Amino acid sequence: MESRSEVTQLLCQLKDGQDEVYEKLYPLIYEELRKLAYSHMRRQSPDHTLSKTELVHEAYLKMIDQSKINFNDRGHFLAIASRCMRQILIDYARKKTAKKRGGQKKDLTYIDELFKAQNQKTQELLDIDAALNRLEKLNSRLSKVVEMRFFGEMTIQETANALEVSESTVKRDWMKARGWLYKELKARFEVE
Incomplete structure (x- = not known):
């Protein structure tokens, strides 16, 4: 518990412009970032070339590279880290x-089914991202709830704290967002 309050204190120092705080913050938050990375990576194909450790490092570097991100607390920091990981993936x-790399066309020297499964997982991730971007335009908070709950595997309470809303609001938003995404993704797959 002491490290949680220390994390919050360090985040407050970041708000004051003390950039050297990142070096103190990283060891305290590293394990939680690895858990986030694990939750993101387990949805990827098994032969994904980006490791959990690389995802943690990429996300952290992306976060400290931002000119000014104001982290309210540990939960807010983790929510932003989760979003960065999602964007990286x-x-x-x-x-x-990408078409310039041959797109989804693969040499037939490998097992076709393996590529088919891998391409489906990649396409699912892109479809979810596109749907979340559409949802964000309609309702930003619903999109954030999905990012925190689904990608970041944050609890209702952690999500409520990060968004500064009540737990019942998060529960309602989570239900609305899941319903909207279900309809959106179902319609996409029925078209194909």
Whole structure:
């Protein structure tokens, strides 16, 4: 518990512009970032070339590279870290399917089914990202709830604290967002 209050104190120092605090913060938050990375990576195909450790480092570097992010507390910091991890994985998926790299066309020297399964997982991630971007335009908070609950595996309470709303609001938002995403993704798959 002491490290949680220390994390909050360090985040307050960051708000005051003390950038050297990142070096003290990283060891305290590292294990939680690894748990976030694990939850993100377990949804990826088994042969994904980005490791959990690399995802943690990429996300952390992306966060400290921002000019001014105001972290309210530990939960808010983890929510932003989760979003960064999601963006990194989406960028990775986009690059993997980019037309300039041959897109989804693969040599037939490998087992076709393996590639088919891998491409489906990559496409699912891109579809979810596109749906979340549409949801964000309609209702930003619903999109944030999905990021925190689904990608960040944050609890209702942690999500409520990070968004500064009540737990019952998060529960309602979570139900609305899941329903909206279900309809959106179901319609996408029925078209194909």
